[in-house]
Amino acid sequence: DTGVSQNPRHKITKRGQNVTFRCDPISEHNRLYWYRQTLGQGPEFLTYFQNEAQLEKSRLLSDRFSAERPKGSFSTLEIQRTEQGDSAMYLCASSIGQPEAFFGQGTRLTVV
């Protein structure tokens, strides 16, 4: 499968715990995006990388959220001190410098 891969697919965590998600983009795609989607809503932009550089962050990305893309390959999104409001689907997408982006299957986070 050469699509965008996200792990884990599901994560249940207790409030206050830290979680980390991983995204492996399509090979050779230089741009990688993170979005968050809550039930009944469209995806909302969080941040994006061009190669290893984080070029834009949404104001939705509070200081509890951090994303990295070491060496411009896979990316991780970490949420510290999770809150119930963080429960959502976290989507990763990649592109190769064209407007359309290709999404992974997402990581569904439930904070209890």
Next chain:
Amino acid sequence: QKEVEQDPGPLSVPEGAIVSLNCTYSNSAFQYFMWYRQYSRKGPELLMYTYSSGNKEDGRFTAQVDKSSKYISLFIRDSQPSDSATYLCAMTQETSGSRLTFGEGTQLTVNP
């Protein structure tokens, strides 16, 4: 006011019907327009991509963009039960790829 408005539905049609899905937007800088299909608990799947005003056809799907009215549409001909999903419009300003701004999605059910 949201930058992209999309009627959330739900929309229910009989098999074989023509479906019309629509979005309006307020940011005149948007130039690239996409439609994604999202099945329950899955990531969005790119269906159509259009640039500026005009029509684009791909099989049973036709995408229309009217920049003067800030209005985009997706038509599905001969709808099938397998078309039952949430349809998301998305748009962006930049050719090199940047954040996508999504509508909230329209939930479509095609009844056999």
